[in-house]
Amino acid sequence: MSKLDDLIDEAPNDEIIKKSLTTTFQKLKDYDKIICSISGGSDSDLIIDLCQQFDESNKIQYVFFDTGLEFEATKEHIRDLERRYNVEIKRIRAVKPIPVCCREYGQPFLSKQVSEWISRLQRHGFQWDDTDDLEFLMGKYHNCKAALRWWCNDYPKALGGKVSSYNIEYNSYLKEFMIENPPQFSISNKCCHFAKKKVASDFKKKEKPDLNMYGVRKAEGGARKGAYKNCFTTKKSGADEYRPVFWYLESTKKTYEEHYGVEHSRCYTEYGLKRTGCAGCPYARNNEEELRAMEMYEPRLYRAVSNVFRDSYEYTRAYREYVARRKGNDQNG
Numbered sequence: 001m002s003k004l005d006d007l008i009d010e011a012p013n014d015e016i017i018k019k020s021l022t023t024t025f026q027k028l029k030d031y032d033k034i035i036c037s038i039s040g041g042s043d044s045d046l047i048i049d050l051c052q053q054f055d056e057s058n059k060i061q062y063v064f065f066d067t068g069l070e071f072e073a074t075k076e077h078i079r080d081l082e083r084r085y086n087v088e089i090k091r092i093r094a095v096k097p098i099p100v101c102c103r104e105y106g107q108p109f110l111s112k113q114v115s116e117w118i119s120r121l122q123r124h125g126f127q128w129d130d131t132d133d134l135e136f137l138m139g140k141y142h143n144c145k146a147a148l149r150w151w152c153n154d155y156p157k158a159l160g161g162k163v164s165s166y167n168i169e170y171n172s173y174l175k176e177f178m179i180e181n182p183p184q185f186s187i188s189n190k191c192c193h194f195a196k197k198k199v200a201s202d203f204k205k206k207e208k209p210d211l212n213m214y215g216v217r218k219a220e221g222g223a224r225k226g227a228y229k230n231c232f233t234t235k236k237s238g239a240d241e242y243r244p245v246f247w248y249l250e251s252t253k254k255t256y257e258e259h260y261g262v263e264h265s266r267c268y269t270e271y272g273l274k275r276t277g278c279a280g281c282p283y284a285r286n287n288e289e290e291l292r293a294m295e296m297y298e299p300r301l302y303r304a305v306s307n308v309f310r311d312s313y314e315y316t317r318a319y320r321e322y323v324a325r326r327k328g329n330d331q332n333g
C-alpha cells in the first residue's frame, strides 16, 4: 500500500479533502522546486498540514511575507508552525513596509479599485466636480479617462444588469459624499504593490520555483477568488500555481481541522477574529471589529495602525455615517 493510500484510508469521510490529498500528493511528485506562502491565517494552516503529510514535502520552501504591520500573534504562530512541523518558514521583508508606503504615496481607502481611481484623479488635481459630463471633464483633466469614467458612471453594466464595480455608484452615495467632503489626504493602493505583490514577485524571480502554492478558496468572498477558476494554473512563462484548499468550504475546513488537530493563531482563538491579513487594513470588511480586538490585545500595534491609517479611518467613518444618514432620509421620505 502506498503512502497516499494510507493517508486516504485515514482521511475523514469527505470527498473534497480526499481529492486535495490526492492532488497535493501528485503536485509534490511532479514538481521539484516549490514555494508555499504561509500567512499565518487559517487557510495556510491547513495547507502546511496538508503538505507535511507527504514525504516529498522537503521540496517545499515555506515563506512568510512580512508587510511591516503584522499581529504579534501571527508572528508567534509562524514560530509555532516551525516547531510543530519541524520546518523553516523564511521571513521576507517588504520592499517598502506599509507605513513607509502610506507616508510616501498615500493611504488605502475602501477598496483597491476605488483607491486606484481616486489616486489617479488626485494626481490630476481633480476638484470633485459635481457632474456626470465625461466630455467636459476630459477637456478639463487630460489623460485620465479611465478614472473619469469611474466618476461619471460610464462603464457598462455588469452581467445581469448589475451596477459595475468599475463605476462609483457601486459604492452607495460615495460620489455625493466626496463632492461634499473632498479628501484632504492622499489616497493610494501602493502599499499592496510594495509590501505584498512586488516582494513576492521579486522573491520568485530570484528563487525560480517551478510551482507556487498559496491559499485562496473559491468559497471566500472578495476579488481574489474571482480571479481563479480552478485549483491549478499552468503558466506559459514562470512557475505554475497550485491552490490546495481552493475547493474547501467552511464545513470542509472544520472537518479537516478537527480530524487532524490543526491549531490556529491567537488572532482566531483568543481575539475572536474571523480572518487575518495586514493588521488594520482599511479595506477589511471587519475593520472596526479588528481594531477593537487589537486595542484590547495588542495595544502597541493598535497605536501604530491608528497612526498609519489615521486619515483613511476618519474618512471611512465619516463616509459610513453619511451613507446611514442618506439611507435613513430615503426611507423616511
Ligand code: SF4
Pocket: 067, 098, 108, 189, 191, 192, 193, 195, 196, 277, 278, 280, 281, 282, 283
Ligand atoms: S492589504 Fe491593505 S494594508 Fe495590506 S498592503 Fe494591501 S492595502 Fe495595504
